[in-house]
Amino acid sequence: MSRAKKNRAESIDPQSIPKAVVNRLSLYLRELQHVVRSGRETTSSSRLGSRLGFTDAQVRKDLAYFGQFGHPGVGYRCQELIEAIRRILGTDLGWPVALIGVGNLGRALLGYRGFNRQGFRITAAFDVEQAKVGAQIEGVEVYHLDQLEQVLLKHAIRVAVITVPATAAQEVADRLVDCGIEGVVNFAPVTISLPDSVSLVGVDLAIELEQITFSVVNRTNSR
């Protein structure tokens, strides 16, 4: 099926893989796609690393968690490694995604091209405002939140993106869990708690800016 080199060992316990490694895997994938677009067919751990700010050893160690993908003396064949990483991340499967909360940010995500490119497709949107229900935005139907369970089942949706106001986020999350959701990306600026059988990633736009101001303020103005 695939021409991966020695695939004998899918045997490592996936639970034991550091979160940071998985994050870097996504960065490798993005960078590999960039390399392909720029016309190169192979790259190396040191090239990849220096582009992303990691050591070459780090890159090799990360990939070694999942198998043997490199070719000594050559490096990594981009297309081959891209396919491998997409299989590892699961994005080769194509994921229908639900979006809850059709406000400014929700609408922006509905129009975001990057999702499709990486194997995601927002398949249904939800809101509680009747004025929005029934509309099509960027080709995606907007349902009332009460239709959540029905629509998730119909489209076999397993992951959701939350873009509702902070005050509503926990309640929405609970309803998603009741409907059997398996993973959530939360853009509401509040901590939500879920059973740990459900995967959760939080993105807070203000927090990203805070990380910047901290390092700007605390930069030693040498150099």
Add this chain to the structure above:
Amino acid sequence: MSRAKKNRAESIDPQSIPKAVVNRLSLYLRELQHVVRSGRETTSSSRLGSRLGFTDAQVRKDLAYFGQFGHPGVGYRCQELIEAIRRILGTDLGWPVALIGVGNLGRALLGYRGFNRQGFRITAAFDVEQAKVGAQIEGVEVYHLDQLEQVLLKHAIRVAVITVPATAAQEVADRLVDCGIEGVVNFAPVTISLPDSVSLVGVDLAIELEQITFSVVNRTNSR
């Protein structure tokens, strides 16, 4: 000036503080604000920690990098700690922010309330499309990218948010650096390189989803 307890030591080298600690600091801040809104005046390291998924020791250690904020037998007084963290992050200063790229995502961020609440204000937006230049969106003036230097200087803007397409991101970043920018949050799905005198945080919406699918696919369906 402030009633922080023993503030003798701002003496720790800020460079030596782990990135992860600063990240959690932002989470503590957000949670403390939540606690205040819910009517409580104090909280404790264990309460904070369990809400956010950290141990109590972790919370205390993190805060100890920056000083002594707690009250034995009582815990942390929310308002006091909020102010301390905002000073540490620098967000007590109020930051004018530039936004480059008035597309879907850019527009959404222009309307995002959360920034103001945390001490940021998008003060100027930029684009290269003449149709957008001159408009006011959410009360923010849209300038042509060629006016970048002039406007940044005028408003004393030191940090910027990039929401342009991936193909334009590096060039925009370079221009920002030329104008003396000190920090950048990059929402374009591509790695950009900057002199390391400039702080950089990247946010890739598709990558967040990839983290979710990985853990969903690799969940051991026990429990």
Add this chain to the structure above:
DNA sequence: TGGTGTGAATGCCTTCACAGCG
């Protein structure tokens, strides 16, 4: 020569455990 994969060493972050204080 140019590059991978990987045990061993290093270093950093987290957790433990407890003294000390209100």
Add this chain to the structure above:
DNA sequence: CGCTGTGAAGGCATTCACACCA
């Protein structure tokens, strides 16, 4: 008694260094 601040211990992730391969 409750809870903080912190040295010491522990564990985990990164880096080093080298055998091996094309």
